[in-house]
Amino acid sequence: MKSVRRAKLAPETPLVGRTASTHSLRSNGPEGDANGADDWLPPKVLLKPPGQLQLTDTELNEEFTRILNANNPNAPQNIARFNHREKAFKASPNVDHLVVHFEFDGYLNYRNVDESSAPPEPKPEEAVGQEQPTTETATEPLQSADGEKAEDEKKSKGPLRNQFNFSERASQTINNPYRERSTNTEPPPQRIFSDTVNQWSIYDAYLEDLQQKEKAKAKGGGAKGQKDEDKHILPAEAHTEDVYYKNADLRKSLTIVERMANQNTFDDIAQDYKYWEDASDELAGSKTGTLLPLWRFVCEKEKRKQVTALCWNSRFSDFFVVGYGSYEFSKQGPGMIGGFTLKNPSYPEFLYVTDTGVMSLDFHPQHPSMIAVGLYDGSVAVYSLQEKGNGPIFKSSPKGGKHTDPVWQVCWQKDDLDGNANFFSISTDGRVTQWTLLKTELAHTDVIKLHLELSSPPTATQQPTTDPLHTETTDDPLFNLAGGSSFDFHKKLDHLFVVGTEEGRIFKCSKEYNNQYLLSFEGHQMSVYTVRYNHFHHNIFLSASADWTVKLWDHDEEKPIMSFDLNSSVGDVAWAPYSSTVFAAATTDGKVFVFDLNENKYEPICEQQVVKKAKLTHIAFNPFEPVLLVGDDRGAVISLKLSPNLRKRSKDPEDEPTKLKNILLVAMGKPPAD
Amino acid sequence: MTDLGSTANLAAPDKSAGASADKGEDKDPKKNFNYPLVRVCDMAEELRVEAVDMVVTAVEKHPGNFEAAAQNIKELMDKRCGNSWHAVVGEGYGFEVTHEMRNLLYMYFGGNLGVLVWKAS
Numbered sequence: 001m002k003s004v005r006r007a008k009l010a011p012e013t014p015l016v017g018r019t020a021s022t023h024s025l026r027s028n029g030p031e032g033d034a035n036g037a038d039d040w041l042p043p044k045v046l047l048k049p050p051g052q053l054q055l056t057d058t059e060l061n062e063e064f065t066r067i068l069n070a071n072n073p074n075a076p077q078n079i080a081r082f083n084h085r086e087k088a089f090k091a092s093p094n095v096d097h098l099v100v101h102f103e104f105d106g107y108l109n110y111r112n113v114d115e116s117s118a119p120p121e122p123k124p125e126e127a128v129g130q131e132q133p134t135t136e137t138a139t140e141p142l143q144s145a146d147g148e149k150a151e152d153e154k155k156s157k158g159p160l161r162n163q164f165n166f167s168e169r170a171s172q173t174i175n176n177p178y179r180e181r182s183t184n185t186e187p188p189p190q191r192i193f194s195d196t197v198n199q200w201s202i203y204d205a206y207l208e209d210l211q212q213k214e215k216a217k218a219k220g221g222g223a224k225g226q227k228d229e230d231k232h233i234l235p236a237e238a239h240t241e242d243v244y245y246k247n248a249d250l251r252k253s254l255t256i257v258e259r260m261a262n263q264n265t266f267d268d269i270a271q272d273y274k275y276w277e278d279a280s281d282e283l284a285g286s287k288t289g290t291l292l293p294l295w296r297f298v299c300e301k302e303k304r305k306q307v308t309a310l311c312w313n314s315r316f317s318d319f320f321v322v323g324y325g326s327y328e329f330s331k332q333g334p335g336m337i338g339g340f341t342l343k344n345p346s347y348p349e350f351l352y353v354t355d356t357g358v359m360s361l362d363f364h365p366q367h368p369s370m371i372a373v374g375l376y377d378g379s380v381a382v383y384s385l386q387e388k389g390n391g392p393i394f395k396s397s398p399k400g401g402k403h404t405d406p407v408w409q410v411c412w413q414k415d416d417l418d419g420n421a422n423f424f425s426i427s428t429d430g431r432v433t434q435w436t437l438l439k440t441e442l443a444h445t446d447v448i449k450l451h452l453e454l455s456s457p458p459t460a461t462q463q464p465t466t467d468p469l470h471t472e473t474t475d476d477p478l479f480n481l482a483g484g485s486s487f488d489f490h491k492k493l494d495h496l497f498v499v500g501t502e503e504g505r506i507f508k509c510s511k512e513y514n515n516q517y518l519l520s521f522e523g524h525q526m527s528v529y530t531v532r533y534n535h536f537h538h539n540i541f542l543s544a545s546a547d548w549t550v551k552l553w554d555h556d557e558e559k560p561i562m563s564f565d566l567n568s569s570v571g572d573v574a575w576a577p578y579s580s581t582v583f584a585a586a587t588t589d590g591k592v593f594v595f596d597l598n599e600n601k602y603e604p605i606c607e608q609q610v611v612k613k614a615k616l617t618h619i620a621f622n623p624f625e626p627v628l629l630v631g632d633d634r635g636a637v638i639s640l641k642l643s644p645n646l647r648k649r650s651k652d653p654e655d656e657p658t659k660l661k662n663i664l665l666v667a668m669g670k671p672p673a674d
Numbered sequence: 675m676t677d678l679g680s681t682a683n684l685a686a687p688d689k690s691a692g693a694s695a696d697k698g699e700d701k702d703p704k705k706n707f708n709y710p711l712v713r714v715c716d717m718a719e720e721l722r723v724e725a726v727d728m729v730v731t732a733v734e735k736h737p738g739n740f741e742a743a744a745q746n747i748k749e750l751m752d753k754r755c756g757n758s759w760h761a762v763v764g765e766g767y768g769f770e771v772t773h774e775m776r777n778l779l780y781m782y783f784g785g786n787l788g789v790l791v792w793k794a795s
Contacts, residue, residue, distance in 0.1 A: 190794070193714070193778055194770030197788030205782055206707040 072097040255344075262344050269294050273342070273627075278643035287599045289606045289645035291592060291628065295345035297322070297637040299338055307631025308335075309361040310620040315368035317624035318342040319349075322637050325357025325376055327617070332357055332376060337383065342627075342639065352383055352390060357406075364412045364421060372423045372435075374407025380425050380435055382442070394442045396435065401444035403427035408485045414494065424489075428502060430481025432509070448509050450482040450501060488531045490555075492538045498555060500528030506543055508555055523551050523560045530573050536580035536656040540664070544573035550585050554664070561667055562601070566593055572618045578626075579649045580660040586616035586630050594646050597663045606646055610638055707785030714780040716773075724754065725779050729789050733763065740764055740787075747791060758795035764788060 075095050083090045263270060278290050309323030318341045325335040335357035338348035360374035369385040373392070379402050381392035396402045405428035412423045413434075422436040430450040436443045483502035490496035495511040496518075504524035507517040526546040534540040540561075544550050546569045551560035568587035576582035581597040590613070594606035610616065614632040621628055626642040650656050710730055715722050732746040740763040751759035759777075762769065765786055777793035 188795075189775040190772050191716075191775055191778075192770060192772050193780070193792070194768075195714075195780065195790075196768035197764060197782075197790075198766040199786060202782045202786060202788060203707070205713060206711055206785060209711055210706070 070097060072099050074099070255349075258347070259343050262346055266295060266345060273641060276641065278645075281643050281645040287605055287645060289594065289643040291594070291606060291608045291610070291640040291642060291646070293610065294627070294639040294641055295342065297338075297340045297345055297348075297639070298635060299336075299348050299351070305333075305336065305357070305635045306633040307617050307635060307637055308357065308359050310618040310629050310631050310637065311361045311363050311371075312620055312622055312629070313368050314363050314365045314623070316341075317622060320620070320622075320629060321361050321363065321371060322348075322631060323358030323361045323373070324635060325359055327633070335375065337361065337371070337373060339385070340637070350385065352392075354381070359406045360409045360425075362410045362412050362423065364423075366415075367421065370412075370421065372410040372412060372425075374403075374410045374425050374427075376406045378403030378405055378407060378427055378429065380407055380410060380423075380442070382423075382437060394437055396442050396444065400442065401433060401446070403429050403431060403433065405429040405483070409487055411487065411489060413489065424487070424497075426484040426487045426499065428483035428485065430483060432484060432487060432497075432499065434511075447511055448499075448514060450484055450499065450507065451515060485527055486530050488533050488541065490538060491533055491535065496555075498531045498533070498541055500524075500531045500543055500545075502527040504528060504545065504547065506531060506553070519555070519558065521553055521558055521560070523553075523563070524549070526569075529571060532573060532575055532583075534575050534580055534660065535577055537660045537664075538657075540660060542573050542575065542583055544570040544585055546570070550583075552664075561664055562597075564593075564595065564602075564604075566591075571616050574619050574621050576621050576647070577623045578647060580656040581663065582646065582648075584619055584621065584628060586619040588615040590614055590616055590632070592616065592619065592628070592630055592640065594642070596646070596648065598648070598659055599645075601663060601667060606643075610640065611636070708783075710781055710783045712779070712781045714778065716776055716778040718776065721755065722779065725751065725791060726781065728754070729779070729781065729783060729791065733783055733787060733789065747789070751791060751793075756793075756795075759791065759793050762788075762790040 072095075075097050077095065079092045079095060080089045081092055082088075272292060273294050276292060278292070280286060281289055305324040306326050307322055308325040308327065309321075311321050311323075313319040313321070320340055322338045322340060323335065324338065326332055333356075335354040337352040337354065337358055339350045340348050354373070354375055355377070356379075357376040358373055359376050362372045364370035364372070371383045371385070373381045373383060375381065379396045379398075381396070382394040384393045387393055403425065407425045407427045410423055410425045412421070415421050416436060420436050420438060422434055424432060424434050424447065426432050432447045432450070434445045434447050436445070482505065484499050485502050486500035487497055490498075497509055497511075498521075499507045499509055501507070504526050506521035506524070506528055508519040508521070510518055521543075524543065524545040524547055528543050528545045530542075530544040532542045534542070539555050541553050541555060542550060543553065548565055548568055548570065550564045550566060550570055550573050552562040552564075553560050564585075566585060566587050568589040568591070571586045571588060573583060573585040576584070579596070579598075581599075582595065584592060584594045586592050590609055590611040592606070592608050592610050593604040596605050599605050610630055611632050611634075614634045614636070616630050616632050618631040619628065626647045628640045628642060629637055630640065631637045650659055710726050712722070712726065717725060728750045729747055732743045732750065735746065736742040744761040744763040747761040747763070748759050751761070755777075760771070765788070767788070769790060771790070771792055771794070773792035773794050779789075779791040781789050783789055
């Protein structure tokens with residue numbers, strides 16, 4: 001770079017001063033003379049330019065001092081620039097004196113400096129060389145080959161990398177497509193309102209308000225009355241929220257979903273219901289059967305109530321109604337009617353609430369939507385499942401021949417000659433009443449009054465327990481009616497029926513004879529809870545009583561044919577619909593007894609504890625399926641499946657009556673008729 | 675009838691006074707008319723009670739200065755339930771406004787003032 005610098009300065013020197021150059025030449029002269037070394041050079045001839053000043057020696061010897069400095073004489077001395085900050089012109093003291101007249105970058109390199117090896121790269125041959133001592137086994141020729149290779153590499157690297165030899169490469173990724181999205185909210189609803197304010201309108205408004213207030217005050221209680229009104233309005237409004245539950249379509253789908261959930265939950269029970277048969281029944285010699293508990297029907301609302309009635313629907317094999325009430329005199333309250341289906345054990349299909357406890361229920365055999373209900377307060381009612389309302393379609397009025405005591409049993413009868421549906425009811429007030437459903441009202445007719453004095457003909461065969469009652473009747477007319485507690489109609493002869501009383505007597509009555517019994521059956525000592533005619537042998541009936549016995553009667557005989565002691569008060573008894581010889585009884589100690597007289601005339605073929613700590617109140621056979629229902633006094637209804645031994649029937653249904661007849665003949669000590 | 679509910683408590687003392695001054699009503703009826711009387715209200719019950727209170731306090735705070743009262747009402751309502759409330763206080767004026775539903779109060783106060791408060795953003 002020094003050379004460059006020199007070269008730059010070189011042309012400057014002559015400019016600086018011509019006199020200086022001459023001066024230097026002069027000074028060189030005596031130097032060269034002194035040395036004598038420059039003799040071989042041609043002699044210097046001073047060429048004087050024409051027009052040169054002729055100066056005297058003194059003038060020539062005169063000294064002129066001239067100082068050289070680094071300032072550029074051509075550079076401006078007084079640069080003034082506008083200063084924006086101070087908003088004024090300012091002289092800038094910094095003047096650039098550097099002038100570049102020539103610039104040249106050299107291309108020469110020093111010999112010793114090898115630029116190609118300038119970057120310190122780890123050289124592979126060195127590494128090989130270092131490894132050499134460790135790998136002693138390597139042969140000589142290989143080593144030389146290595147060396148050659150290294151040299152080649154060196155050559156291939158070349159003397160210099162061409163710095164211009166590069167290529168530019170570029171790529172572009174795909175731009176994500178743009179998407180535009182926008183939403184528009186609806187502006188809040190608006191309304192236009194206009195009016196005019198002026199003094200008279202304000203005055204009028206105040207005056208009107210004043211008058212209104214006075215009027216409200218005059219009405220009496222003003223604000224109080226208003227509050228009452230509000231109270232009336234509010235619950236009604238709250239009620240409307242439930243309306244969508246009453247939507248018929250939604251209700252239907254909800255029912256289906258509920259049943260699906262129940263089917264899932266109670267799948268094992270459903271499987272048992274359909275397919276389970278007790279294997280032990282098939283063992284040879286096994287004559288006993290078992291009852292398999294299936295679903296348990298409890299409704300939370302009726303937990304504190306007793307099951308007082310059970311009735312299967314006459315058309316739908318899975319449907320039954322349960323009456324809830326109380327048998328205890330001191331624990332009476334509102335009753336309920338719950339309709340259950342086997343398809344939904346968790347919640348009743350419908351619920352009717354009654355003012356007093358329900359005591360009895362009956363489905364109409366031809367119109368399966370009609371339910372006759374007997375209540376604790378002595379009234380009877382008819383509910384129709386087809387009606388939307390929550391109330392009965394018919395209800396006996398207090399003045400219209402209502403019973404004065406609980407209605408223990410109701411029973412539909414064939415429609416009368418005019419085609420009106422009618423049913424019978426029996427109550428402890430000693431009346432059997434027929435109720436006819438007319439268009440607008442429930443007409444009543446007392447069919448019979450259970451007179452005690454008539455009931456006890458002056459014979460010596462009276463039960464001692466009825467004696468005091470009988471003697472009292474003459475004195476006290478209050479007691480001259482027997483308390484009816486149950487009845488049943490003859491299956492074939494419409495007018496015939498038997499009545500069980502609280503005194504233990506059973507009477508055979510006819511609708512035709514108003515105040516006379518056809519026959520009086522003696523045998524029970526306590527209240528007769530149930531009497532039931534056999535489905536096949538029409539003259540035979542069963543009675544269940546609180547005196548622990550179930551008795552079998554022929555309605556032409558005064559004495560019972562058979563008697564079964566069950567060691568506990570018998571709540572209910574029912575004939576099986578499929579066999580003439582099978583019946584079941586429920587007792588207050590929680591047991592269910594099933595008898596098949598064809599198998600065993602003395603012992604039940606099944607005696608099973610169904611509930612613990614609860615009394616069984618009612619029992620009902622399903623008319624189609626081998627299922628038995630029992631109700632207890634805690635509001636639960638249990639369904640039981642009858643094992644094969646409990647549902648044996650004759651091959652020919654025609655044989656059923658004779659099967660029973662033969663057994664009874666044997667029981668009465670007569671030879672069986674063939 | 676809803677109006678009665680709101681003004682019942684305020685009007686209660688007036689009642690007795692009004693009853694006694696029944697005969698003298700012609701002389702100075704305006705004396706009894708100093709309670710707020712809601713003419714038209716399209717508001718939730720809670721808001722209405724609050725708004726009526728606001729109007730009453732604002733008008734009583736700036737007696738005779740309707741502009742300041744209106745300004746006060748507007749600011750209070752903006753703070754209470756969002757922007758762009760408008761208030762008009764005056765003795766006589768006509769108007770036709772577009773308001774958001776459920777956000778309008780038109781009432782008389784003090785026997786000679788009409789106050790209109792509405793929301794429109």
